[in-house]
Amino acid sequence: MNIKEASEKTGVSSAAIRYYEKESLIPAIDRTPVGNRDIDDRIIRRIRFVTQMRAAGMSIENLRRYIQLFDAQEDNAKEQKALLQEQLGVMEEKRDDLQAAIDHLNYKLNHFYDHMESTEEELRALEREHTDKVAKQDDAPDDDIAHNF
Amino acid sequence: MNIKEASEKTGVSSAAIRYYEKESLIPAIDRTPVGNRDIDDRIIRRIRFVTQMRAAGMSIENLRRYIQLFDAQEDNAKEQKALLQEQLGVMEEKRDDLQAAIDHLNYKLNHFYDHMESTEEELRALEREHTDKVAKQDDAPDDDIAHNF
DNA sequence: TTACCCCTTGATGTGCACTTTAAGGCAAGG
DNA sequence: CCTTGCCTTAAAGTGCACATCAAGGGGTAA
Structure with a gap:
């Protein structure tokens, strides 16, 4: 081709x-x-x-x-593994950062002005929440981050 | 400051x-x-x-x-929510891509030349696996991706 | 033969997210 | 008075990951 x-x-x-x-x-x-x-x-x-x-x-x-x-x-299995592990570490950290940001935005979304205007949207929000692999509590994601933002 | x-x-x-x-x-x-x-x-x-x-x-x-x-x-709650949802979608997709790549690398790591040279490394690999939130089977991550790579 | 449509390489351009440089101001210490 | 060390702005430079362009070649079809 x-x-x-x-x-x-x-x-x-x-x-x-x-x-x-x-x-x-x-x-x-x-x-x-x-x-x-x-x-x-x-x-x-x-x-x-x-x-x-x-x-x-x-x-x-x-x-x-x-x-x-x-x-x-060549016989560089050790280096290959080291590089693999290193990259894995980078990616896992990145994934966790991403998850933290997602949690943050979900939190905001679920507390939007303390009222949702349509039931459909409430349901969609709930669905979203259960899509996540971790059973999340409705906690604020991270104290370091301002929740007015 | x-x-x-x-x-x-x-x-x-x-x-x-x-x-x-x-x-x-x-x-x-x-x-x-x-x-x-x-x-x-x-x-x-x-x-x-x-x-x-x-x-x-x-x-x-x-x-x-x-x-x-x-x-x-102003009263732009709807737009704010739309933007939030949009960004959330982007980020969740990104997270899932990342997880797929992590799975891929983990798979490679766990099948490295079909032999690990030290027990410590086996244990570390296992630890890694259980760190992940999803209980993963030892399946190949994605048929689309060549496993010689 | 002319027109398309595909290809090639090498060089240059682009957009993002900053970083670095240039040229200067203010305040304290020796 | 001069140096040190912080600050300011505007402008230019940087690195990455490509995208685009220029100049040319090959194959098919009307």
């Missing part, structure tokens, strides 16, 4: 795919006789992996370090 | 505090007779709020929209 099709399939722009290749986030892509990129499913999967990690906030630089470690099939 | 103290207290650089003020992410700050910023706890709390939302991935532009809606004490 050509780069345009790959772009449509992954939702990643052609320019970004070329950029990822140049930055070694995906392997060198095979070429047709005239030099055009010929993208297979292995590349598609690697593009999707990059997309997922980027969405999770991993920088290009960290992603490249990580991928290079994996591509070099 | 002067801007340097506020910077040290919040971990936000003096330049960034000035920037936030200029961009109306925090209210106009009182000045001393000579024109220096005199920062009180209300401002500190607002800086912290900005920090929290920024860490959660909210853009300056969205944050300004949100804050302006709240600062204008």
